[in-house]
Amino acid sequence: MMTINDVARLLKENDDILILSHHFPDGDTLGSAYALCGALQIMGKRARVECSDEIPNKFLFIKNSVEIQQFEPKYIVSADVADSKLLGSLCEVYGxxxxxxxxxHSRNTSFAKQSYVEGDSAACAEIMYLIVKELINEIPKSIADCLYTGVCTDTGCFKFSNVTARTHKIAAELIALGCDHALINKVMFDTKSRSRIALEKAVLDNLKFEYNGLCATVVLTRDMIASSGAVEDDIDGISSLPRQIEGVAAAVTLRELDSGAYKVSLRTDNALNAAQIAVGFGGGGHAAAAGCTIKDSRENAEKALLNAIGNALKEQNMI
Ligand SMILES: [Mn+2]
Known part of the structure; x- marks a missing residue:
């Protein structure tokens, strides 16, 4: 089992280091990768980050926190990547x-020559903070901003059950280092693009309740996505909308795919098991969050889902 010291030693011993983020990059994979890149550059090493997908606008300050360096990599590190497949198109090149x-991620598939995995860490950025502390004496604000972004985004602004006392201690140390915590949280959690708002409006216009308000359904059509100008980053998390409604035990989001099929996201509370319902449609997931894909018309997909949810509610004597 490797220690943080072992990881720091390996990074000190190597040069021309390429750091990889996972596809559909989030705040944690980018914050962790760029924080490490920044620290290695401060040490006088050549380092750069690669990601298969475009970096969403709200994370561009992370990308801009390091110097652009081009070189043939001699040592390759991945940050926040649970499986080499999650490197997207870079998997073929570097997998x-x-x-x-x-x-x-405790489900990490040990795809690398050496791995340092802390399954109970709320964010990869927590681990990266401990590593960066071993690498450089003074952590600049730019690196603290990257790491804080990783921690706050992977914890839903410190709201998820993965948060530990260490998460808060590390956040406190990053704030002491001068990170822009209020601005970062505003940008990550309290700011929505205009296309996201347009999409939410279209989605909520089609909100439907069934079973005395125990079930809420929204549909996300290709038309809504196109007319709102929404990009993938705007669509992320839409399924939390029906779940936020008081009294809703089953929240259903149907997203029309380019193939015409419907990708279903199911969020449940209380006694209802989302995975059990999704399995009936060839899908799966967790007790509170599951999904499936239904290749049928919108009407038929909705009818079949409502039926299954009705049966689950009856089983629990909720209706
Ligand atoms: Mn993560």
């Missing part, structure tokens, strides 16, 4: 060449 994996 079997990763020297060191730094991650916090």
């Amino acid at each position: 079997n060449k990763i020297d060191l994996c730094i991650d916090h």
Whole structure:
């Protein structure tokens, strides 16, 4: 079992280091990767980050926190990547060449030559903070901003059950280092693009309740996505909308795919098991969050789902 010291030693021993983020990049994979890149550059090493997908606008300050350096990599590190497939198109290029994996997913598939995985860490950025502390004496604000973004985004602004006392201690240390915590939280959690708001409006216009308000259904059509100008980042998290409504035990989001099929996201509370309902449609997931894909018309998909949810509610004597 490796220690943070072992990881720091490996990074000190190597040069021309390429750091990889996972596809559909989020605040944690980018914050962790760029924080490490910044620290390595301060140490006088050549370092850069690569990601298969475009970086969403709200994370551009992370990308801009380091110097652009081009070189042939001699050592490859992945940050917040649970499986080499999650490298997206970069998997083909680097999938079997990763020297060191730094991650916090307990389901990590040990695809790298060496791995440092802390499954109970709320964010990869927590681990990266401990590593960066071993690498450089003074952590600049730019690196603290990257790490704070990783921690706050992977914890839903410190609201998820993955948060520990250490999460708050690390956040406190990052604030002491001068990170822009209020601004980062505003941008990450309290700011929505205009296309996101347009999409939410269209989605909520079609909100339907069934079973005395115990079930709420929304539909996300290709038309709504196109007319609102929404990009993938705007669509992320739409399924939390029906779940936020008081009294709703089953929240259903149907998203029309380009193929015409419907991707269903199911969020449940209380006694209802979302995975059990999703399995009936060839899907799966967790007790409170599950999904499936239904290849049928919108009407038929909705009818079948409502039926299954009705049966589950009856089983629990909720209706
Ligand atoms: Mn993460």
